[in-house]
Amino acid sequence: MKNICILILYLIIISSHSEGQIKTFSEDESIKTAMENSRDIKIAESRIAGNKAKVDETSSFFLPQLRFTSGYTRLSNVGPFVIKLPFSPVPVQISDAIVNSYSFRLSLTQPLFTGNKLTSLRNSGSFAEKASEEDFIIEKNNIAANVRIAYWSFYKAKLIKKISDENVSMSELHVADTRNFMNNGLATRSDLLKLEVQLSNAKLQFLEASNNLELSKITFNKTLGIPLKQNLKYKYQIRNLLSQVPI
Numbered sequence: 001m002k003n004i005c006i007l008i009l010y011l012i013i014i015s016s017h018s019e020g021q022i023k024t025f026s027e028d029e030s031i032k033t034a035m036e037n038s039r040d041i042k043i044a045e046s047r048i049a050g051n052k053a054k055v056d057e058t059s060s061f062f063l064p065q066l067r068f069t070s071g072y073t074r075l076s077n078v079g080p081f082v083i084k085l086p087f088s089p090v091p092v093q094i095s096d097a098i099v100n101s102y103s104f105r106l107s108l109t110q111p112l113f114t115g116n117k118l119t120s121l122r123n124s125g126s127f128a129e130k131a132s133e134e135d136f137i138i139e140k141n142n143i144a145a146n147v148r149i150a151y152w153s154f155y156k157a158k159l160i161k162k163i164s165d166e167n168v169s170m171s172e173l174h175v176a177d178t179r180n181f182m183n184n185g186l187a188t189r190s191d192l193l194k195l196e197v198q199l200s201n202a203k204l205q206f207l208e209a210s211n212n213l214e215l216s217k218i219t220f221n222k223t224l225g226i227p228l229k230q231n232l233k234y235k236y237q238i239r240n241l242l243s244q245v246p247i
Contacts, residue, residue: 022231027151030224034147035140037225044136051129058122064110073101143223150220154232157209157216164206171199 025033035041077099084091111118175195181187221228 022233023226024233025151025224027148030151030220031144031147033226034143034224038139038143040139041136041143044132044139047132048129048136051125051132055122055125055129058118058125061111061118061121064108067105067107067109069105071103073103075099075101146223150216150223154213154216154220157213161206161209161213164202164209167202168199168206171195171202175199 178187178192178195182192218228
């Protein structure tokens with residue numbers, strides 16, 4: 001019992017440690033991770049494999065089929081077949097009793113004309129296979145688009161939170177400076193109240209930005225198929241991306 005408790009505690013510690021680790025993702029790495037974790041992708045791949053197997057099975061019906069069957073029959077123990085003749089005191093044996101019976105059959109069949117049934121089945125299977133391949137491509141494109149939207153929404157929310165934090169810090173400095181000016185007769189009470197209102201609005205915007213950042217992170221993690229509480233970090237900064245834009 002003690003060992004089981006230690007094992008459970010160890011698993012909890014490992015789980016919390018893995019969630020606390022910060023994973024770094026680029027846009028391409030995010031798309032790759034989402035593709036690997038997507039159930040829809042796995043379902044689409046299984047549909048392609050299933051339709052391909054049906055096409056191969058239908059195509060095999062056009063080939064000659066060789067079949068071999070065998071059988072064995074065991075009869076009850078009976079005596080030989082005999083008859084009694086009027087002029088003979090001893091019964092005359094006609095044949096021995098056959099207790100064991102064996103059968104073998106070898107057949108070769110080749111479809112010659114089936115009313116285009118096999119051809120129709122093969123064409124239908126080929127169309128289904130191509131359709132499943134197109135669905136697979138569409139699913140990949142949808143996932144890539146959703147990942148890009150979630151990726152940059154998360155990045156934008158992070159920048160907005162950073163700007164909101166800076167606005168709060170600047171507003172606090174302005175309030176402190178204006179309070180000193182007012183004490184020295186260089187500012188009015190009205191000026192201080194205006195700045196305090198701006199500080200309250202900045203703090204409210206900071207709270208909204210923090211909530212939006214948390215929601216966008218959860219959405220991004222869900223899109224990637226990773227734990228919702230997993231902490232993330234961007235691999236590229238926005239200035240590095242802007243440097244790649246041709247002028």
